[in-house]
Structure formats: structure tokens, C-alpha cells
Amino acid sequence: MTTRRVRAKRGEGALLREEILGAAEELLAEAGTEEALTVRAVAVRAGVSTPAVYLHFAGKEALVEAVCMRVWGELGRLFRDNSGGDPWLALGRCARAYIRFALDHPVQYRVLMMRPSGSPGVPPAAAEAFGHMVDAVSACMETGVVAGDPEEIALGLWSALHGCASLLIAQPSFPWPDREALIDRVVRVAGFGTALYSRLPRDLPPSDELAARFDALGAELAAGEDQSSP
Amino acid sequence: MTTRRVRAKRGEGALLREEILGAAEELLAEAGTEEALTVRAVAVRAGVSTPAVYLHFAGKEALVEAVCMRVWGELGRLFRDNSGGDPWLALGRCARAYIRFALDHPVQYRVLMMRPSGSPGVPPAAAEAFGHMVDAVSACMETGVVAGDPEEIALGLWSALHGCASLLIAQPSFPWPDREALIDRVVRVAGFGTALYSRLPRDLPPSDELAARFDALGAELAAGEDQSSP
């Protein structure tokens, strides 16, 4: 049997909120899915009766969302820690940090990013993640390498990173050859895609054109690669 | 009140299976979420008692999966229809077709691609989608523009396309500037990323190197663009 929680003192009712959040976070990680999470189980682990949860959360939906949002501040910290120095190098670090954050908190990431937005309006998690991308891209723009609308370009970058993260999370039984290699490749391609954005043709050209262009282009890139990796 | 379905004749019991699938498909589209779909509601719409559903499906999970799988064959048709002609042009068309397919069947796509795989092993939907990507990329490889493991390269492409599709589906209230523009950009960048794969440096270089390289590179690409768009 689980020990019953001692009633909080007057004015400290909000303490229970944190304890419920903690219990829900544990159970969500154990269950792996929000559907498998139960308000009753949360209450039991918090040592409290079931309806007590509703004193602090409007419903199960709100509880789950609060649990997921709790860890989201970490993303901001990761972006801040990786933002110094050269903007393009920082962009690569932030991109990796984003994917790694998603893989470190798979349940939270799935709940917040892979669900039909229950509440109307922009989901705060999505807005915050996107905001970080825009910042990173904006910094790169000041180097003069790429031109365009930072938000538009950041959308493409975000999309690529989210695709990698969400595939790895939602398809764990897929025979991924190498997670790290995929992440590296996606970050690299997405980063170069961002850098090349305003210089890319409007669409993929046919093979013969592509081959002709890439002869010179490949040599150019390879030359830079040789000098940058001793 | 809903009319009760007339009992099927002997040997035609499988007819009910199709009717249940149809009812479930309708309700899933109306509800928008699998959680909002109810076995009882499906049975009512099919004009049959609730446990009758279990005569043809192992459970709700199996029913939902069958409904989603029902539309997935369309993806194969789309890829086949877009596979002719030049491989790189076909790659661009297939990429667009993939995203459009996802947007045309948002509920099914979410259920099959954005959920913790309930059953162990590779989800058939994911395997099939990935298989098409590998085929499209393999065809491009024979043009000699890009070299490497087709599966590895296809993973990057798939990841980018899935990211775009899943973001658009899961975040409908996000202030997307222009869906079509985003799709175009993602397809373009992912396609070029695929084409450039074996020629890209191992990581993003710092700004000064990037700028120096892209001067020549941008001119090269722009020249090709001028000649390909009259």
C-alpha cells in the first residue's frame, strides 16, 4: 500500500501541484504513452485521492501538457549554450542540440509536436522551438552568405530537423543503419540547404544538367573540405 | 434511431468487414483523432452490435490500423505514376507526391507514422514509404551524379519530407506563411541535398570559408538556373 500524503499547510496548497507533476512525469516515462497514463495512477503515486488532481489541473489533457512543457525550458538553455562564436558553426551545433533534445525526451516531444493541437492558437512549444531556429538563422544572415526571409528559411531547417527527430522517435523498430550518422547527415544537408537557399535553382534540373553543374560544384566543395579537415 | 443492418447471408460474413471499415473511416475523418473514435460508434454506424466488430478485428487498435492501411496503397500508385522520365525530375515529383499524400490523408498519416509503433518489427507503412524513396534514389544514382548507399541517402530525403508533412499536419494552427512555398522549398533543398550528398563537406564550415566557397558556387548554380528557366 502507498503512504498517504500529509495534508499541506495553509497557503501551501500549490505544493501538491509540483508533486503531481513529478508523479505524472515518472509515470509518463514508464508508460511511454500519454494514453497509458492514468489520472488515478498519478494520484496514487502522489499519495492523494484522484479528484485532488483536478484541484490543480483542468483535466488530464492539461496535466499531460504541463508535464511536457516542464522540460521544454531545457531546449532554450541548449540553444543559448550553443549560440556563441561563428554563426554557421553555431547553427550546426544548435541543430544537433535540437535533435538530441528530442531524443532525450521522446515522450514529451511526441506529445507536444506530433499531435493535433488540442487548443486553438499556436502551441507554445512549437512557437518557442521555431523562435530559436529563426534566431540561429538570423545570425547566419549577417554573415552575408545567405539572403531571404529568416522565418521562411528557418521553416525549412526546422522541418528537416523535426523530420529526423520524429522519425527516430516514432519508428524505433525501424532498422536504422546508424542513428548518429543519420543525424549528422540531416544536420549537414539541412545546414547547407539553409546556406544555399537563395542560390538554389527553383527546382531539380534533369540529370544531364545536374551532372554538368555538379562537376565544377563538387570540385569547389571538395577543395574547401580538404583545407578545413586537416 | 439508426436502421439495423440485415444479417448477411451464409458465406458472405466478410461483407460486414468492409462495412465496418467504411464506417470507421468516416468516423475517423469526422473525429480527427483515433482516441475520439469509438468502437461503439463504429458499430452503430454500421448498423450492428458492438461486439460484432470483434468478429473481424482483434481490437480497436487493429481496426484503426486496418482503416489507415486501406488508403496506403494510394501512395504506391502515386510513386509509380511519377516515376517515369528523368530520374531527378522524377525524384522531385515523387517528393511532392509524398507530402501531398500525407496532407490528403492527415489522420491516417499521423496514426501510421507519428505513433510509438505498437507492434514490434518494422511497421509496413513505414517500410513501404521508405522502399519507394530508395527506389527513386537508386534510379538517380545511375545518372552518376551522386554516389553512396541508396538506403542511407534515402533516409535523409525521407526524413526531410516527413518533417515537412508532419509539421504541417500536427501544427495546423501555426502561422504558416505559405504551405505550397514551404513544400517547394523543402523538396528543392532535400533534392539538392540528396544530389550533393557525397560532395558535401563533413560539417558546416565557419562563415568566412563558407562565403569564399559560395561565391564561386553561387555563380555556378545561378548560371545553370538561367539556362534552365527561360
Added chain:
DNA sequence: TCGTTAACCTGACGGTGTCAACCTTCGGTG
């Protein structure tokens, strides 16, 4: 005509999210 069997239905069980109503104890007030 009759029995077999495919095709379904009835009724129930355990579990879920949620709510109205009740209780219990703290802390200030007369």
C-alpha cells in the same frame, strides 16, 4: 424436416475521466 453452423446479439465486467457534495483541519477573530 432437421440439425449444423455461420452470423450475430445480450448482458456484463473492469477500468477510465470527471463531477457534486461532503468532510477536516488550520488560522485568525471575538
Added chain:
DNA sequence: CACCGAAGGTTGACACCGTCAGGTTAACGA
């Protein structure tokens, strides 16, 4: 000290869900 308002919960119940054991009906061959 007695009291009482209210913060901080609990009890019991409701409606709904997925699922199953067992009974019922109707079509067909013999």
C-alpha cells in the same frame, strides 16, 4: 478559550469506454 470561515482535500457516484462469455437467429445441406 470558543468559534467560524475557508483552504485543502475525500467519498461516492455517473457516464462512457474496450472487451468477452454465452446465448440467439437464420441460412443451407442432407
